[in-house]
Amino acid sequence: MSETRLIEISPVTRVEGHGKVTIHLDENNNVDEARLHIVEFRGFERFIRGRLLWEVPVIVQRLCGICPVSHHLAAAKAMDQIVGVDVLPPTAEKMRRLMHYGQVMQSHVLHFFHLSAPDLLFGFGAPAEKRNIFEVIRENPELGLRAVLMRKFGQEIIEATAGKKIHGTGAIPGGINRNLDIATRDRFLAQVDQMTGWALDALGIARDYVLGHLEMVEGFGTFPSNHMSLVREGDGALDLYHGRMRAVDRGGAPIFDMLDYNDYHKVLVEDVRSWSYMKFPFIRDLGPEYGWYRVGPLARMNTASHIDTPLANAAHRELQALTGGRPNHTTLANHWARMIEVVHCVEKIRELLHDPDLQGTDLRAEGERRYEGIGVIEAPRGNLIHHYKVDERDQVTYCNLIVSTTHNNEGMNRAVKNVAVQHLSGQALITEGMLNHVEVAIRAYDPCLSCATHALGQMPLQIEIYDAEHRLVDRAGQCM
Amino acid sequence: MTGESFVFHIDGVAVTAKPGQTIMEAADAAGIYIPRLCDVEGLRHQGGCRVCTVKADGRSVSACTQPAAPDLKVENDTPARNRVRRDLVEMLFHEGNHLCPICEKSGNCELQAMAYRLEMTVATRFPYLEPCRELDASHPDIALDTNRCISCGRCIRASQDVDGKGVFGYVGRGIHRRVAVNGADLAHTDAAVTDHAMSAAVCPVGCIIRKDEGFRVPIGSRHFDHGLIGHEIEEKRE
Secondary structure, eight states: OOOOEEEEEOSOOSSBSOEEEEEEEOTTSOEEEEEEEEOOOOOHHHHTTTSBGGGHHHHHGGGOSSSHHHHHHHHHHHHHHHTTOSSOOHHHHHHHHHHHHHHHHHHHHIIIIIIIHHHHHHOTTSOGGGSSHHHHHHHOHHHHHHHHHHHHHHHHHHHHHHSSSSSOOOEETTEESOOOOHHHHHHHHHHHHHHHHHHHHHHHHHHHHHHHTHHHHHHSSOOOOEEEEEEOTTTOOBOSSSOEEEEEOTTSOEEEEEEOGGGHHHHEEEEOOTTOSSOEEEEGGGHHHHOOEEOSHHHHHHHOSOOSSHHHHHHHHHHHHHTTTSOOOOTTHHHHHHHHHHHHHHHHHHHHHTOGGGGOSOOBOOOOOOSEEEEEEEETTEEEEEEEEEOTTSBEEEEEEEOHHHHTHHHHHHHHHHHHHHHHTTOSSOOHHHHHHHHHHHHTTOOBHHHHHOOOSOOOOEEEEEOTTOOEEEEEOOOO | OOOOOEEEEETTEEEEEOTTOBHHHHHHHHTOOOOOSSOOTTSOOOOOSOTTEEEETTEEEETTTSBOOTTOEEEOSSHHHHHHHHHHHHHHHHHTTOOGGGOTTTTTOHHHHHHHHTTOOOOOSSOOOOOOOOOBOOSSSEEEOGGGOOOOOHHHHIIIIISSOOOEEEESOGGGOEEEESSSSGGGSOOOTTSGGGSTTTOSSSSEEETTOTTOSOTTSSGGGSSOTTHHHHTTTO
């Protein structure tokens, strides 16, 4: 009888969605295989068929309760094309951008403080009962309060632009359904200095963590990869709302650049594997073995030429200096990159609040009807693609969604295996703390598994360990 | 009908009515709201949905069709009446596919608003019938999602009585009765977006959809963002 084991972490916690990790150990307790399985079933691409085009941005945002705005806006951008609008009225585009910056800010703050801070503050191997937001608040009430108030600020920006903090209706095909009144603008302006200060403090925490644990961080779930995101047309600056697609290889050389995202399907292919509901995209020319890539905050830092807001740009340069301007492949540096984007979002929010176009009344444009539309946006977790076809009756006939977590599928699996090998191989006794190291690597990508597979319900992630006979020998499933 | 005005009572409040007025008409004029779904201003009364059922001298009657009478004692806004209304509304939610979070009528929907008014917080007591009716988007300006239809018949009366067209009618019997169009689909009728039957005020739910208008009214400016259904009537008393 074999002595090999298979470990299952199930559910993995402090991520959005439901998945599990399986780790196969051989006779010597060395990691043979480690995989992140997404066990939810996706259905949106099918049941959106037949619905009316203007319903789509409202329906598909129900994919997620954390970043519904990303789906709302990506779908709206696709529907802009279908109603024949390539250029939105300034008020509409700026209101959408304001909504998006509020969204990215609140999502990043949620991830950093509520989901990852317990690991960073207390240690990856700290007791499970310690690793939660309540302990963060207990030990550092000021930090906890800021986390709540920063998220509240972002959520209220969303409410002011979409009507509700979650699942609003702001973006409509060809435009937006509201502008920003002066009183609301002034309420936000009164808070924006404080938010800038707090964002810089959060950036300092993330940066200091990486620099203060550089040896560990550089070895933790780190592996070279390609990186992909939208960048601003022309100068390649970071642009979270709109732009052209850029992918760079592990050394920073361009794979494709300034690609019209309407041609995404010419460069990206989605691979399917039998053990996960989540697809594995790769760059067509490089093939599945070398063509996989990462998206998200760190990928954006690696692809963007610069950032067009001064504080975030300075932070971007500091991050780039760590790797001599070459791509940073350090999984945990995602936290640093994420906080740079929080600073950027607050700076962009300030800029927009001073823009009188937000009080404009030209909210919607019209054009000549088309029958296919693609919307791409940089969601908090990375690049997000919505692709639709609509018939002459205004009904959706085709939908394809590639969400950030799907783009990162291969990268997360590599991180899981990397960390499992580092921390579990050769260990006779697998502790919960060891397994949390695996979860820490997954969390760095801030995956949204429900977005990636579009399911409903309570969705914790689990880790399971199996022996070579495929018998479950251990399971780590923390629920909180 | 002519004659002397008279007084009757709704929940102990004296209400003046003219001969020929229904209980609901007199109540509306007096600023007393009686919940209703199939009745709407400008169309003949039907008494179909039964949400307006009141007790009149101990008898259950539909307030939209029952004439007011001198000295009548009407029981309207009581826990017992509202419980029955809530049951009726809840059953409507079970009969159709009323997915308020993604429906463009949300915030302007009388069914949704009635559920809020009657404090229907869940609809879990009965099995969902989950109808699977194909969305009719054949018309260039109008779409029909009859999965949301509550068979109030307002579109039928509007089309027949106001538009003089008869675009809509009932088909089937009993639980199978539903609203259908007088043609293979809506494109094969003489429906026009300018018809009264297609106006936003006629369909109480999100069944009749005027194309390309969905979600243009922002949250906060929708009709029922400003108050419970019936608040305009009740404000007459305040």
